Structures are given as C-alpha cells and as structure tokens.
Amino acid sequence: MAITYTWDINAMDAYPDHAGQTDVVFTVHWTLVGTDGTHAASVYGTVGVTYESGSPFTQYSALTKDEVTGWVINSLGEEKVTELETNVSNQISNLINPPVITPPLPWATS
Numbered sequence: 001m002a003i004t005y006t007w008d009i010n011a012m013d014a015y016p017d018h019a020g021q022t023d024v025v026f027t028v029h030w031t032l033v034g035t036d037g038t039h040a041a042s043v044y045g046t047v048g049v050t051y052e053s054g055s056p057f058t059q060y061s062a063l064t065k066d067e068v069t070g071w072v073i074n075s076l077g078e079e080k081v082t083e084l085e086t087n088v089s090n091q092i093s094n095l096i097n098p099p100v101i102t103p104p105l106p107w108a109t110s
Helices: 065-076 078-096
Strands: 004-018 021-035 040-048
Touching: 004 065, 021 065, 021 078, 040 065, 040 078, 065 078
Parallel strands: none
Antiparallel strands: 004 021, 021 040
C-alpha cells in the first residue's frame, strides 16, 4: 500500500505590525493528508513561528505554499513528521481492514 502524503496550509495568523514589518505570521494551521488512491485520511494541527527583528523577511503577499510548508515541517521536526505519517497510514489501514465492526442485528429484517 503506497501512500502519497500532501501538506495543506489552511490558514495563517499574523500580527498586523511586528518588529517593523506588516502581516507577520505567528501561527500556521496545517493538514497532512494521505491517500492510497482509494482511501484517504488526515491529521491537522498548528505550529508557531517566530520572526526575529532583522532576520530576512518575506512579505505576506509573496509567501508560497512551499515556503510555509517548509516552516511547518522544520518546526515539527523529522521525528514528529514520521509519527504523523504513521498515524495517517494507520487510519488508512483501519479503513481497509476495520478493527471493529457493528454488524446488523441477526434478528433485524432488511
């Protein structure tokens, strides 16, 4: 079962003015989606990001999904990303082979 993982950026919270810059992102809301082509599952969360005065700054309107996704992945770290991918993979496995089912009552009529 090959799973393809995709990061989505759902929203970003920003300070209108901070450290001499405008629209400075401080929280990124993300979703990690996995699909095997038939089944899909996801996890979501937020990460905090910090802008240090004098550091390189990209204007909000010039930010790209790839750049912000990089912030998320770097903030989470490799171990946490692996844990999240495993979580999504397990969800997909459970969709394929449910560990618990609720069959109809044997005396119920169709």
